[in-house]
Amino acid sequence: MVTFAILASVAVIGALGVVLLRQPIHAALSLVGTLLTLAVLFVTLQAHFLAAIQVIVYGGAIMVLFLFVIMLLNIEHERKEVQPWLRWAAYGVGLVAATGLIVGAMLDPRQAPDHAVVRDTLQGGHPRLIAEVLYGEFMLAFQLVGVLLLTGMVGAVALVQRPRPQRTSAMIDERRKERASDALEAGGR
Amino acid sequence: MTGDPVSWAALAPFLALAGALVNGLFGARLREPLPGVIASVAVGAAFVLSLVAFATFGERDAGVGVRLWEFMPVAGLDLAVAFHLDQLSLLMMLIITGVGALIHVYSIGYMHGDDGYARYFSALNLFVAAMLVLVMADSYPLLFVGWEGVGVCSFLLIGFWYRQKQNPDAARKAFIVNRIGDAGFLVAMFLIYRTFGTLTISEVNGAVGGFAFGAAALTGIGVLLMVAAAGKSAQLPLHVWLPDAMAGPTPVSALIHAATMVTAGVYLIARSAPLFAASPDASAVVAWVGGITALAAAIVAFAQTDIKKILAYSTISQLGFMFVAVGVGAYWVGIFHVLTHACFKGLLFLTSGSVIHGLGGEQDVRRMGGLRRLMPVTAATALVGTLAIAGVPLLSGFFSKDAILLYTFSSTLLADHGSLVLYGLLLVTAFMTAAYMGRWYLLVFEGEPRLTAESRAKVHESPRVMTVPLVVLAALSVLIGYVGLPSFAFPNLIAPWLQAATASVPFDYPPVWAEWLLIGVAVLVAAGGLALAWWVYALQSGRPVTRFGSGRLAAFARNGLGFDALYRSAVVGPSEGTAAGLALLDRDVLDRGLAASVTTAGFLARAITLLQTGYVRNYALAMLAGAVILVLVVVIAGVRA
Amino acid sequence: MVGTEAYVTLSAVLFTIGAVGVLTRRSAIMIFLCVELMLNAANLALVAYAYQWAGTGLLTGISGQTAVFIILAVAAAEVAIGLGILVAIFRNRASTDVDALSEVRL
Incomplete structure (x- = not known):
């Protein structure tokens, strides 16, 4: 109970940080904090494998990517709002959404399962069990994810390519002239 | 088509239809007088067919049926386009095609030089075709087809000179008033089907015997059929269209509004004779409407100053006589009067057409007079017609009118419904008929000429193509009456012949001496009327005739006894008011509303783009x-x- | 042991914070970050329910975690592509201000 309270508070504070912090680096680091907290929460929910994956993939790969881009592009902090009403509208919608979801969750009290039973069943989210389901029941989904990752790789590479200059005949002539003048200069010296 | 010559008469309407099509489609390319000749030949051929059929019909006691094609074979009703040729229909066909052919020939001369020459003959032929279908139909719906067809042709021909506003107005008036009658016809047909389960006339007539005498169903049907007949035959209160219909060319007035179409109502009742014979209440309605109409129209005729309007009201009055005849149960007498009336009224209209034509368009009797010397043939034939309609003995009108009076006097069917009062009414009307017709003749043809200068310059006798039909009709007006001599003393050919096709109703015949007395009374009445006319309009030979009726009663009579004014305030006024109100509604409310909705739509669209x-x-x-x-x-x- | 509702409540809170962040932040990178937050909130909810349903049977329980596993993979691919697009845009305009990128007009 206490564990959960502490962990939940940390997660929420981290989330608020993402939203409210000015500097992008600060916000990204705040998100990392939240993600790690979430990983711990996974552990309490008998999903040890998932927690590990969360840390490795999210924290180790995705956030690193984010930080690289932020630093590379030298993103500054934002300027003034153009539409102030949007902020308040967003808060309003958010409040409604949160209340609604919480109410929805509360309205459906379930019998908390027996911890021992769950531990035996899930075995801490053992990789073997996940693999059995993934390669069995969800085989199609697994293959599709593979395709998706391939597409992502190709797309990412294609997106960051610098456009190659077109080699028109005019440019080839110009290039030859440059090389000739360079050779002349070099030969002259 | 069978080998029976009677059935060949079924071709007649199609001949007329062919003539109408030729003139209608190609008329613009044909030069005068070709369209007129084509039309006359078509009707003439139809007349020959009718004559052959009439001659070969002989002593048959049943009609000949000619079935052409299926029309409406539905469950419970098997309607076909079929004709039923019996004595009644053959006689009507002879009248239609015979008088029709004469009038077609007359029109060749009368319509000479008119722009719509071919259109005229096309419509006239179409009329003959429709009228033939009407009298040959073996079922009420087919009769109704012909009924509507003649209405349409009447509309086309009344409004023939459509460029002057009053002509299409008159045509519309005729059509609309007729419509009221048609509504009665339709409801009558519904009732007939509901009561008898069939719409074939012969079957209905045969089934009447299964009903009680005076049954409510029969009375209802009879009254509704009378409504229809009143519309088509211009009886009170649906008579208002006929005087206005004089806006059409005079031959049209002669053929349609004197000899044939207006008699369709009488024909309808004679055709349904068994039904009326079994319902004294319906017959009483028929007779009394006819009687009152006859008297009222005669009063109005006195005050008219248009040469054709006098004859129009006279026609209404004579039709009233016919309705009295069929009302009291003397169906053959009614048809007999149709026959004689077709001859002398057709003649009278054609002579007035000759006068109008000869004077270059003048129609006001106050500007005529003394035409006997200037247009001798026309005057002579007009005199014959006048004497015939007045009921001068030995002319056709005398025999038919006298028969009507006799049968009204001795009716048993309407003995409880005031048949004697009707008799008196008719007697007074006969007196007035003689008087106003005498007035007509004297004002137009006798005395000192009161012509305008331009009429005086143009006046001429009409060409032979117009005067020959006049002479033929005059001869018929004299001779045709002899088929219907008073049966108590003389051989009567027409009565037994027609009675087989209509119905036989018992009459309370007075003794022979009383019948002679009645004839004498009728003669006296006619003579008295003519004498009155002579005294008022001719004896003032030295002084110019000034008595045209200038009192208030005369003015009231001239306006048709206020019927037009009544219709205007009761029907036309509210209709126009409603129409104006609706137009206002449409323009201000609906149009503005639509414009507003358009603006709203635009506003909404712009709002959404935000x-x-x-x-x-x-x-x-x-x-x-x-x-x-x-x-x-x-x-x-x-x-x- | 805390009930499932608590975890779901936490997930809801994190999700809405992320949504508000998406709407409020103006830089494209920051919006992306908030989207990641939302994804994680959903993952948490899934794992919580997996725990809840594991009491009834293995398949139900383990399916929730497998789903999270797959979502993680998808998120990774998505981030790669998304950042690639961002870099491409930044090359063109030298700014990641979303409001300035307002060419998505219907």
């Missing part, structure tokens, strides 16, 4: 809000369930 800001975050906000709402609804509603 949503398209182009900012991604606005769109994202909208998406989020929508998604939240949907999810919440599902979650909470689902959870609660």
